[in-house]
Amino acid sequence: MxxxxxxxxxxxxxxxxxxxxxxxxxxxxxxxxxxxxxxxxxxxxxxxxxxxxxxxxxxxxxxxxxxxxxxxxxxEVLGSAFSPALVQLFGNHPEAVHDFLSFRRDMEGLAAERAARHASNLDLQVIDRAFRRMETTKTRPDPQEEADLDAAFHMSVIEASHNVVMLHMMRAMYDLLRQGVMFNRARMFAQNTTREELLAQHRAINDALQSRDPRAARQASEAHLDFIADAYEAQRKTDRNAETARQRIEHDTAE
The missing domain is CATH 1.10.10.10 (Winged helix-like DNA-binding domain superfamily/Winged helix DNA-binding domain)
Known part of the structure; x- marks a missing residue:
């Protein structure tokens, strides 16, 4: 036996x-x-x-x-998720940001869908509290605080999905985001109109989760990441145009 x-x-x-x-x-x-x-x-x-x-x-x-x-x-066990050389490579090549946002879109859409199905009532309270903290920054916006609260909200959704592999993988992703390796969030979302749009998108994610609607949660999460990707491309275009204008001025001044 x-x-x-x-x-x-x-x-x-x-x-x-x-x-x-x-x-x-x-x-x-x-x-x-x-x-x-x-x-x-x-x-x-x-x-x-x-x-x-x-x-x-x-x-x-x-x-x-x-x-x-x-x-x-x-x-800091997540520190080994990306080698310093790879982190530097990400920061030096804009196409890495596109892949970063695409990966987040897929993973966070899935996480939101799973959270709507598997989150406990306490998980949903944590998510709602994270969103309410984001709302309070409307009257006293601070770029770093907003970035931290934004990350905390998304991580609360990922935690509520109850998939430990996804959890640790996405924590590594958000570590890059907090460091500003992937893009400068403060510059990209500097305008008040954009801030209001972002808050509305997070509200849609939260509402769908509180209603335990997996499809709506995934759609709201994916729409949010699509918006960020579009905003990043708009930022890159603005930067390119500004550089072109600077070069023209320098050329005209030199003549």
Missing amino acids: PFQPVQPEKLSSAVIRQIERLILRGVLRPGDRLPSERDLAERLAVSRPSLRDAIADLQERGLLTKRAGSGIFVA
Whole structure:
């Protein structure tokens, strides 16, 4: 018979599995600080030596990192998703932005559709709260704050899709976006009319999700990314025209 004696599990192994699951599911995010050793041991109901063994194992495997004088943090495991050379290549070639936006359109459309089907009521509350925070920036717009809130809204939708592979892949995408590697969002969305359009698009995504309408959620998400792609192309055209005008002025001045 294919049965083996059941071996008692070490407490440190159970701790390792729990922390791994929290990282995998996106509950613990890169850069999050773990509670103090005493607090965490009490929460997990394990001895501090067992906890230390688990932390050491996770550190050795690159999931946790220790910062002198600060504590234990979830490692920036997404940093290895794109090599520095590839990130620089993305930033230097506009066609990469087109592919970046196309990829986001496909993935986020699917994520919105999945979220409408699989999100818990709490997931939907998180998404709605993220959108309401975006609304508050209308009276005091700040480009960096708007970009952060925009990213937080989209990540809340991706998290609500409950697909861990998509979650970690898209977090890597948004890391590039936050760094401004792909394009300058502040310049592209500087005008108030564009800001209002963007807010309306996010509202459509949120409304469809709150109604649990998979088709409408996907369509709203795809329409939003189409708008961003069009805005980026318009920005590139404006930049090209400005460069041409500058060259003409320089030429006329030199004569």
